[in-house]
Amino acid sequence: MSNQVPIAEGLFTWPAAKPALLGSRCNQCGIVAFPVASSCMACSGQDVTAEELPGRGTLWTWTVQQFMPKTPYNTNETAETFTPYGVGYVELPGGVRVEGRLTENDPQKLRIGMDMDVVFEPLRTEDSGEEVISFFFKPVE
Amino acid sequence: MDVAIVGIGIHPFGRTPARSGLQQGAYAARLALQDASIQWSDIQFAFGGSASAGSADALVNELGLTGIPFINVANGCATGGSSLISAFNAIKSGEYDIGMVSGFDKHERGAFNADPKELGIGQWYGEVGMMMTTQFFAMKIQKYMHDYGISTDTLAKVSEKAFINGSKNPNAWRREPITVEEITNSMMVSNPLTKFMFCSPSEGGVALVLCRADHAEKYTKTPVYLKAATMKSRRFGSFEVFAPSQALEQVDGPTVDASKAAFEMAGVGPKDMSVMQLQDTEVGAEIMHMAENGFCEHGEQEALIQSGATHINGSLPINTDGGCLANGEPIGASGLRQVYENTLQLRGQAGDHQVPGDPKLAYTHVYGAPGISAVTILQK
């Protein structure tokens, strides 16, 4: 099996046994941010603590990206092999709304309010053979 | 000290391969000077901006080196609005009698390319394909349609109206009407928005000559007074572009804040406005901005747009020059184009796109990344 690496350090806890997104909670006003921030955008406090975000939430809004973005978009796709992908904000209870790619790209199967789980899957394979893992939101079956 | 607009100039929007962005800016500046019957040497200060066509202050190389303070402004889509506020305050303070505001631009074809690092966002955000303003606009209107019952047909009608208005405006880029069917069936960009529902980067230039109101009659028989010019940035909790996350509790965006501040400054309300230019980067923006600027309640847009109220002859004429949809968006010039159009409207010089009924008050609004908005109110 090829080596796998996260797309960015500190974004999520994968490859932990029960991987989760990492946010930061302000100890002054309680506001949560994703990704982890060093200060709070709500009250400008600097006393923040990283915490794992809930893994299930509801789709707040969505779209489907129908053409291949220019750089910095970085997958193994070409203009010919590009597959449209869903993007949405998922409201994580008690936390924050997180923007992420969706595993579903069929507009008929996406609706505001549906339950979504965070999953960690390969985004691309580097020339070195390393697989880059990112987070996605997947409709709950 | 009140402030008057006494000269306006525009370089047609669209694509002009033969002229650089700077030359288009100079073209507009010369027309504005001519309109006010003055020389460049009469101008005491200038504020200007361009996102991709060089430094605005390089205009002095075209217009002449007169030693004036020429301050460059860079504020994304609100560049023109920010220049105008700066000039407004410079004259209101009593420091200067007369000055110029300039905005011009010339962009490459295709969507604007954004760099996550410049905005303090991780590289991963761009790598996975979320560094797209088009997605934000699509997701905002998607949610809005769900919450307030706006139909896809209404989205297309906003574009249809923009191209009709563009066809009446000799300075517009898109001058051919496009049917609702063609708009709906054009390439899907980001659901629910199709290609003809978005504006494109383009080229153009606008310049305005402003002076203290008590001097206005020296320069023109048709002064238009700048009763308010405001600019706001986002507060915590407003839903904005390029946000990896947002707060669960939403607050009003910068448009609402800039709008309220402008009405308060001018001492008038939304119902007093005869003509409005509202940021229409895409059709959803125009729809949502109608309510965010106070011209209707959320959800009323569906009936208003279907009834034709936002057309030139309607009760709420919006984007009478074709807006960004028909003019494209040269970032530095875009906000000033709105002020140019409203000045024409209040002077009664808008020709085929003139609103009827001798308009007295006119409103402009821009909105841009990363969550800024600027508003002006003009009075005859």
Ligand SMILES: [Zn+2]
């Ligand atoms: Zn805080």
